[in-house]
Amino acid sequence: xxxxxxxxxxxxxxxxxxxxxxxxxxxxxxxxxxxxxxxxxxxxxxxxxxxxxxxxxxxxxxxxxxxxxxxxxxxxxxxxxxxxxxxxxxxxxxxxxxxxxxxxxxxxxxxxxxxxxxxxxxxxxxxxxxxxxxxxxxxxxxxxxxxxxxxxxxxxxxxxxxxxxxxxxxxxxxxxxxxxxxxxxxxxxxxxxxxxxxxxxxxxxxxxxxxxxxxxxxxxxxxxxxxxxxxxxxxxxxxxxxxxxxxxxxxxxxxxxxxxxxxxxxxxxxxxxxxxxxxxxxxxxxxxxxxxxxxxxxxxxxxxxxxxxxxxxxxxxxxxxxxxxxxxxxxxxxxxxxxxxxxxxxxxxxxxxxxxxxxxx
Amino acid sequence: xxxxxxxxxxxxxxxxxxxxxxxxxxxxxxxxxxxxxxxxxxxxxxxxxxxxxxxxxxxxxxxxxxxxxxxxxxxxxxxxxxxxxxxxxxxxxxxxxxxxxxxxxxxxxxxxxxxxxxxxxxxxxxxxxxxxxxxxxxxxxxxxxxxxxxxxxxxxxxxxxxxxxxxxxxxxxxxxxxxxxxxxxxxxxxxxxxxxxxxxxxxxxxxxxxxxxxxxxxxxxxxxxxxxxxxxxxxxxxxxxxxxxxxxxxxxxxxxxxxxxxxxxxxxxxxxxxxxxxxxxxxxxxxxxxxxxxxxxxxxxxxxxxxxxxxxxxxxxxxxxxxxxxxxxxxxxxxxxxxxxxxxxxxxxxxxxxxx
Amino acid sequence: xxxxxxxxxxxxxxxxxxxxxxxxxxxxxxxxxxxxxxxxxxxxxxxxxxxxxxxxxxxxxxxxxxxxxxxxxxxxxxxxxxxxxxxxxxxxxxxxxxxxxxxxxxxxxxxxxxxxxxxxxxxxxxxxxxxxxxxxxxxxxxxxxxxxxx
Numbered sequence: 001x002x003x004x005x006x007x008x009x010x011x012x013x014x015x016x017x018x019x020x021x022x023x024x025x026x027x028x029x030x031x032x033x034x035x036x037x038x039x040x041x042x043x044x045x046x047x048x049x050x051x052x053x054x055x056x057x058x059x060x061x062x063x064x065x066x067x068x069x070x071x072x073x074x075x076x077x078x079x080x081x082x083x084x085x086x087x088x089x090x091x092x093x094x095x096x097x098x099x100x101x102x103x104x105x106x107x108x109x110x111x112x113x114x115x116x117x118x119x120x121x122x123x124x125x126x127x128x129x130x131x132x133x134x135x136x137x138x139x140x141x142x143x144x145x146x147x148x149x150x151x152x153x154x155x156x157x158x159x160x161x162x163x164x165x166x167x168x169x170x171x172x173x174x175x176x177x178x179x180x181x182x183x184x185x186x187x188x189x190x191x192x193x194x195x196x197x198x199x200x201x202x203x204x205x206x207x208x209x210x211x212x213x214x215x216x217x218x219x220x221x222x223x224x225x226x227x228x229x230x231x232x233x234x235x236x237x238x239x240x241x242x243x244x245x246x247x248x249x250x251x252x253x254x255x256x257x258x259x260x261x262x263x264x265x266x267x268x269x270x271x272x273x274x275x276x277x278x279x280x281x282x283x284x285x286x287x288x289x290x291x292x293x294x295x296x297x298x299x300x301x302x303x304x305x306x307x308x309x310x311x312x313x314x315x316x317x318x319x320x321x322x323x324x325x326x327x328x329x330x331x332x333x334x335x336x337x338x339x340x341x342x343x344x345x346x347x348x349x350x351x352x353x354x355x356x357x358x359x360x361x
Numbered sequence: 362x363x364x365x366x367x368x369x370x371x372x373x374x375x376x377x378x379x380x381x382x383x384x385x386x387x388x389x390x391x392x393x394x395x396x397x398x399x400x401x402x403x404x405x406x407x408x409x410x411x412x413x414x415x416x417x418x419x420x421x422x423x424x425x426x427x428x429x430x431x432x433x434x435x436x437x438x439x440x441x442x443x444x445x446x447x448x449x450x451x452x453x454x455x456x457x458x459x460x461x462x463x464x465x466x467x468x469x470x471x472x473x474x475x476x477x478x479x480x481x482x483x484x485x486x487x488x489x490x491x492x493x494x495x496x497x498x499x500x501x502x503x504x505x506x507x508x509x510x511x512x513x514x515x516x517x518x519x520x521x522x523x524x525x526x527x528x529x530x531x532x533x534x535x536x537x538x539x540x541x542x543x544x545x546x547x548x549x550x551x552x553x554x555x556x557x558x559x560x561x562x563x564x565x566x567x568x569x570x571x572x573x574x575x576x577x578x579x580x581x582x583x584x585x586x587x588x589x590x591x592x593x594x595x596x597x598x599x600x601x602x603x604x605x606x607x608x609x610x611x612x613x614x615x616x617x618x619x620x621x622x623x624x625x626x627x628x629x630x631x632x633x634x635x636x637x638x639x640x641x642x643x644x645x646x647x648x649x650x651x652x653x654x655x656x657x658x659x660x661x662x663x664x665x666x667x668x669x670x671x672x673x674x675x676x677x678x679x680x681x682x683x684x685x686x687x688x689x690x691x692x693x694x695x696x697x698x699x700x701x702x703x704x705x706x707x708x709x710x711x712x713x714x715x716x717x
Numbered sequence: 718x719x720x721x722x723x724x725x726x727x728x729x730x731x732x733x734x735x736x737x738x739x740x741x742x743x744x745x746x747x748x749x750x751x752x753x754x755x756x757x758x759x760x761x762x763x764x765x766x767x768x769x770x771x772x773x774x775x776x777x778x779x780x781x782x783x784x785x786x787x788x789x790x791x792x793x794x795x796x797x798x799x800x801x802x803x804x805x806x807x808x809x810x811x812x813x814x815x816x817x818x819x820x821x822x823x824x825x826x827x828x829x830x831x832x833x834x835x836x837x838x839x840x841x842x843x844x845x846x847x848x849x850x851x852x853x854x855x856x857x858x859x860x861x862x863x864x865x866x867x
Contacts, residue, residue: 027680054779057804118599118677121733124419128742135754142756142818148804156809160756184732189725190597190675193682285777285810343679418733421743674733 003030010038014116014346017356024342032337032345034330040360047320051286052078052152055320060146062322063358065108066301068101071150073298074320076231077307078152080294082287088233089277090154092270095233097149099263099270100137104130105301106256109353113253116346117194122185129177132170139163152287154280164271171264178261186254195249199336199348202247209331213303214255215352219247225299237269249351256353286315302326302353326358386486390495395481395636400473404628408438411669418673448617455524456614464519465612465619468626471515475508475633480563482646482653492563502560505637506550509592513539516601520611532611534680535594535601541687542591548695549585552578553641555702556713566645568714573644577705577712581698582642584691586667589634591687594627595668597675598683635664758805760820761796763839767815768793774807774816783807786836793836799829 002025009019017039023031043062047055059074060067072094079086086094107126114122134144139160141149149156185191201211206219216223224241226234242258244251293310303325310319329352336348378384390396409424413434416423424434452461478501480494490497498504513536520532554560556577557568575582591598601610612623639645639660646653678686705712744751753759770792775783782800785792794807794816808816821843826832 050779053777053806057779057802057806114676118596118603119675120415121419121673122676124421128420131742138757139754140756142754142758142805143803146802146804148806157756160754180732184729187725188675188729189722190678192725194676194678285773341679341681414737417737417741420736420739420741422741422745425745670730670733674729 014350016354018359022337022342022345027341029337029340029342029345032334034333036330036356036359038360039356043361044320044322048317051315052289052317053285053287055317056150057146057148059320059322060148062324062361063300063302063326063355064145065355066101066105067146068097068149069298069300070305071147072098072232073296073300073305073307074309075150075152076298077294077296077309078289080296081289081292081309081311082152082283083290084153084281084283086154087278087281088275090279091233092274093155093159093279094150095237095270096267097137097141097147097155098232099266100133102301103260103263104133106260109301110253110256112350112353113195113249113347116350117191119185119191125181129174132174136163136167136170139166151280151283153283154278156280158279167267167271171268175261175264178257178264182257186250186257192250195253195347195351196246198249198344199340199351200246200248201332201336205335206247206332209335210328211303211332212325212328213299213301213353214259215252215303215329215332217241217243218251218255220245225297225304229297231296231298233270236273237266239266249347252351252353288313288315289317300325302355302358303329322361324358324361326354326356327361329354330359387495390493395476395479395493396495397473400476400629400632401625403632404625405435405438407628407631407665407669409435410665411672412437414666414669415673418670442621445617445621450617450619451614453524453614457522457524460518460522461524461614462619464515464522465615465622468515468519469622469629471508471511472626472629472633475505476629476636478504478562479633479636479640480566481636482657490563494563500560501562502550502554502565502641505562505633506547509546510543512592516611523611523614525614528611528613531601531613535611538594538598538600538680538683538687539592541684542588542691545584545588545687545691545695546592548692549581549588549698550641552581552695552698552702555699558714562640566640566647569644570647571714572712573642573647575642575644578642578698578702580694580701584695584698585642586638588687588691589638590668590671591683593630593634593668596672597678599677600680600683603677631665631668635661635668638664758803758818759822760798760801760803760824760834761808761816761818761839762820762842763793763836764815764817765793765836765840767813769813769815771812773810773812777806777810779804779806788836794839795836796834796839798824798832798834 004024006022006024007019008015008022010017019035019038021033021035022029041061043058046058050058055074056071060071062070107130111123111126114120114126137147138144140163141147141156201215201219203220206216206221211219212223220243222241222243225231226239227241239262242255242262244255289311291311291313293308295306295308298305298307305325306323308319308321308323309317312318332352333349333354337345340348392398409428409432413423424437426433427437427440428435450462452458477495478498480490480492480497480501482493483491484493485491486493494501516539517532517536520528520535523529553565553574556574557565559565594601596603602612603610612620615623639657643660643664645660646657648656768791770785772785774794775781775785778801780800780802782797782802783794784797786795803818805818808818819842820839823843824832
């Protein structure tokens with residue numbers, strides 16, 4: 001048996017913006033080494049030279065598809081440092097933006113799983129349905145992907161006219177479409193054959209490797225930051241955390257699917273229960289923050305996101321450390337890629353939802 | 362005097378030959394229908410139709426600009442082919458120069474030759490039979506299937522002659538798939554031949570005048586349809602052309618003319634396979650009210666639409682799942698179909714076209 | 718058991734077939750364009766009457782894309798659109814609401830020097846696409862489409 005070393009570089013039809021070395025014996029992959037760093041932009045270093053409010057567009061570009069939840073963590077940590085309390089209405093609006101961002105990120109993640117199995121129809125339909133939510137976010141915040149909507153102290157603007165009716169209409173339509181999607185994609189014989197039993201991550205291995213997010217929930221561990229340490233308005237809405245027991249690629253796709261259904265119900269409850277009041281607490285443009293350090297955890301679409309901010313007084317942070325979920329999920333990839341056929345490699349890493357932007361920052 | 366008479370008699374002879382009915386009929390058959398023009402025009406139409414149909418399933422617009430108004434994009438293939446024909450032909454350093462240049466040109470020729478044996482519609486002709494067929498033989502089904510079985514050799518030859526190890530690997534996988542699905546094809550065709558009693562495509566269609574074979578042998582139809590989709594290289598059996606480790610599988614190194622030929626061979630094969638399916642199982646040109654040409658094209662269209670829709674609806678299977686499906690599921694089904702023919706002959710002989 | 722197996726193959730075919738007769742989501746840009754929301758963040762637009770030259774926008778910009786220049790005897794901001802990331806913080810923190818982000822998104826040019834917008838060039842607002850017809854009307858969803866000016 002002779003082992004051939006193949007490089008799937010950054011210019012490959014199926015890999016993302018990262019590369020890996022595969023040791024292949026015939027058709028079976030024996031070993032895999034990822035090669036990251038192609039999209040490293042030094043965001044943590046850039047963030048040390050900007051004030052706290054100037055950092056918001058910078059930090060948002062860490063992972064573009066899930067921009068709502070990424071800034072959520074940053075803003076929570078800064079508010080903990082400054083010691084200010086956000087009004088109730090702002091918490092509900094932040095919850096709504098976070099959940100819409102989660103839905104659009106899950107739709108994109110499932111598109112990537114579709115590319116891996118060669119399923120163009122799933123890709124096109126999910127990208128079409130992202131448009132529903134991107135239009136709503138454009139109506140609310142002004143931009144489709146990178147919102148820059150959260151400010152330490154609250155949110156920038158209030159809900160516009162007609163937002164409530166338009167959102168309810170689109171949520172009804174999307175809920176009906178999700179029922180069709182379950183029948184069309186997840187009960188499709190070829191999709192089941194292609195993804196069941198592929199990349200099985202058992203419960204003990206998932207906990208030992210430190211995997212976070214829907215990948216952990218697909219292996220049977222019920223861990224969600226929104227339930228363990230509730231932030232914003234998550235303790236005032238009812239939802240369940242979907243888990244599956246198998247731990248294969250099909251289970252990871254199914255967990256993301258059910259999370260989208262739960263997000264729809266969270267948005268509906270938040271819109272109905274929204275209290276009146278102010279939307280932000282006035283904070284100066286270049287705030288001077290007292291000395292200290294703060295850590296905040298947020299559940300983004302890909303997993304648990306942590307921010308650790310150290311300040312030495314002044315209006316620029318001393319250190320901003322981002323603990324990105326894709327970087328935490330990365331060790332699962334070489335672990336799962338032992339003795340699998342080569343055609344399964346894209347299915348495994350695209351079902352783990354690893355985005356190279358998140359890994360490199 | 363003698364020379365003038367000879368020339369005049371020669372010219373008379375030529376004119377009589379060229380304007381006579383058998384020659385004009387042969388010209389029509391070879392060039393227009395079902396000869397050269399029909400598959401080539403079908404290729405242009407099928408590429409446009411496939412892209413538009415898939416676009417409608419994906420809720421978007423397909424090709425739009427090159428072509429007449431509401432049928433925009435119809436001539437997109439011609440525009441692409443003209444662009445490709447003027448590209449430089451790059452021969453890789455380690456390629457086998459003669460085979461690399463000639464084998465891709467043979468591929469569409471092989472598929473076009475297969476059309477010479479398929480009868481399409483009844484036609485009062487001067488040949489040995491009253492149907493529109495270029496070359497009549499009482500064993501036409503056997504000849505067509507034998508020509509189909511030559512394709513894996515061309516694929517392996519092309520993949521090896523390109524000189525890179527990735528194309529060789531891709532060609533070997535394609536050859537595994539094509540050879541594995543030959544057996545279910547032969548077995549399901551065997552059940553049709555057993556019911557009819559001859560290899561003649563004309564007799565097979567005529568013996569469906571009471572009951573179409575899709576109703577009499579449904580399992581055979583399903584086995585034949587799925588195996589033919591795998592032989593063509595259509596999704597969900599897409600591995601030869603859309604592997605993930607190599608960009609286009611065994612035909613990666615081709616540009617220009619060779620690429621046009623490879624693509625054309627794929628779509629001419631689609632035409633031939635659809636014709637075979639309509640003749641064998643759907644009753645060919647038989648039907649109540651409309652003329653036979655119209656029935657033939659309706660059935661042909663339905664089969665083409667079904668094969669094309671398979672591309673939008675199912676993801677791609679892995680190579681070992683594909684071979685599993687071929688060896689372990691389709692062959693037993695075809696054998697069950699053959700046993701069912703025995704039962705039908707014993708218990709309900711009035712259903713079959715011939716009595717034993 | 719066999720029934721679910723067979724249905725799992727046939728049902729996607731039927732559902733995909735139904736989709737052929739539905740609407741389409743895509744818009745034939747550049748002949749038609751989508752109507753933008755009111756708050757859409759295009760390029761910044763300056764109102765020279767209201768601006769007092771307080772420099773808050775230049776301080777808040779994360780990419781340092783704004784420099785203050787003298788026009789006549791007052792100072793106004795000048796934008797380098799090659800550096801602008803369209804975040805909208807300058808418009809949000811402007812004390813006199815002199816900056817709005819109504820400038821549209823069709824800003825390409827052949828020369829990088831033309832992307833530096835002087836204060837006079839910042840004043841004009843490009844015309845919005847004229848509302849022409851609704852292309853997509855499905856039971857509960859509609860996208861309004863207009864004709865572009867270009």
